[in-house]
Amino acid sequence: MAPIISVKNLSKTYGTGRKALNGVSLDIMGGEIFALLGPNGAGKTTLIGTICGLVNPTGGTVTVDGHDIITDYRAARELIGLVPQELHTDAFESVWDTVSFSRGLFGKPKNPAHIEKVLRDLSLWDRKDSKIITLSGGMKRRVMIAKALSHEPQILFLDEPTAGVDVELRKGMWEVVRALKATGVTIILTTHYIEEAEEMADRVGVINHGELILVDEKSALMQKLGKKQLKLHLDAPIDTVPPQLSAYDLALSDDHNKLIYTYDTRAEHTGITALLGDIRAAGIRFHDLDTSQSSLEEIFVSLVRT
Ligand SMILES: Nc1ncnc2c1ncn2[C@@H]1O[C@H](COP(=O)(O)OP(=O)(O)O)[C@@H](O)[C@H]1O
Ligand SMILES: [Mg+2]
Known part of the structure; x- marks a missing residue:
């Protein structure tokens, strides 16, 4: 099976001279949950940002379902939903409007049935008319996921979905991610919580100082080492x-x-x-x-x- 994402020899040096990625190569297979594990500053957000076309690489290539993220940006980006590390939504919009608007940004025709399904899957349906500002932290995070899923992407990136979230909410998030996997979405999440990678992932990549130092099946990794x-x-x-x-x-x-x-x-x-x-x-x-x-x-x- 061809990988759905193929990263080859990717490097990024920021304008400051900071080398955030150093020759990263990685294949992500369709339908898997891949956890990118690494300490703060390791390069996780930079790697995700590059794959999603938000950060320009200094070297290397990325293809998403065969589409080059630079020469074929729109086709590549359309397949991806991104839940960024920093949460930002318009506090005074309703859940429904926020999520519907996101779909529009991708130039997709309205599809209320899809938005309804996403909101139901994320247990947000009964809050669809609530303003974002009235929601709990856990619900706000789920709204971010709903936004990222609004245009029916095949791939979902979750950048530190549970950073600073209490244990209960973290477990709720894991449930959500598992349910998404069951619908066939490929999920790549970054985390610096080992427990999270251990709990969720099919495969784990460990990144440190901009280098992918290890990629393996979670079970094999634990067995081997x-x-x-x-x-x-x-x-x-x-x-x-x-x-x-x-x-x-x-x-x-x-x-x-x-x-x-x-x-x-x-x-x-x-x-x-x-x-x-x-x-x-x-x-x-x-x-x-x-x-x-x-x-x-x-x-x-x-x-x-x-
Ligand atoms: N926009 C930027 N400009 C300069 N340096 C950056 C920028 N973004 C991140 N960095 C640096 O690149 C390195 C990797 O950062 P990042 O990808 O955010 O790591 P992580 O998400 O694993 O914490 C860090 O040293 C960080 O300070
Ligand atoms: Mg980060």
């Missing part, structure tokens, strides 16, 4: 890890009720069989055990640190 932890739930608390077990990477939980063994999933031997034998020999009894994958957060921190 992750460490696992084995937790043993002890029958009785112990004071310290017994010296006979000092050869293992073991920690005792704060409540002294669990032994936590960290091992590398890439290693040929996990050491678990030997560990369990030695634990038994040390006279420690446990009644349950579970394993957990280390989070994307740990992976991210270890990548960005290097």
Whole structure:
């Protein structure tokens, strides 16, 4: 399958001399949720802005469904909906007018049925006649998404959709994004919340200092780079890890009720069989055990640190 967005060797140096993108190449496949993860200043907004034709690249090319974003700008842009990082809407317009107006900007004929569907999908229908200024922060964000979807784009960019948003609203936003994916829209979101990438994305790209340092399936990424932890739930608390077990990477939980063994999933031997034998020999009894994958957060921190 051909990618819906193809970014090749993209660079951007701002007039200030700031190099915000440095040779970024990336393919986005139709229908996926792609999370672009990186710390503040990494180049996320610049990358999105370039793909959407708001920032002129210094080098490289971008095509959207085969249309070059510079030589074939209108055709490329029409396929894209953008929810920018900064929210700006006319506070005194109604939800309905704001969203309908956005569609008009793309020169598309009126389609009230589509606008109604978008508003219903985003749980804004019963507020369609409300002025923007009367809406809660979460609703305003959903209005921004409705605006971006007003001209029926195939691709939706969400630049930090949940920055500064509380946990409840963030979860609501994730629901919205999942529902959009189900309608076939390709979604690219930027975030500096690892949790968000972990929760939402099919694939994750990590960007730092204008360079895409890694792109992978989320699950493969976590598998490949992750460490696992084995937790043993002890029958009785112990004071310290017994010296006979000092050869293992073991920690005792704060409540002294669990032994936590960290091992590398890439290693040929996990050491678990030997560990369990030695634990038994040390006279420690446990009644349950579970394993957990280390989070994307740990992976991210270890990548960005290097
Ligand atoms: N219009 C601009 N002019 C000059 N420098 C800019 C401009 N926009 C962004 N930058 C710089 O480019 C780098 C990347 O910024 P940005 O793309 O906004 O990163 P992010 O969205 O990941 O936080 C930063 O160092 C930022 O200060
Ligand atoms: Mg940004």
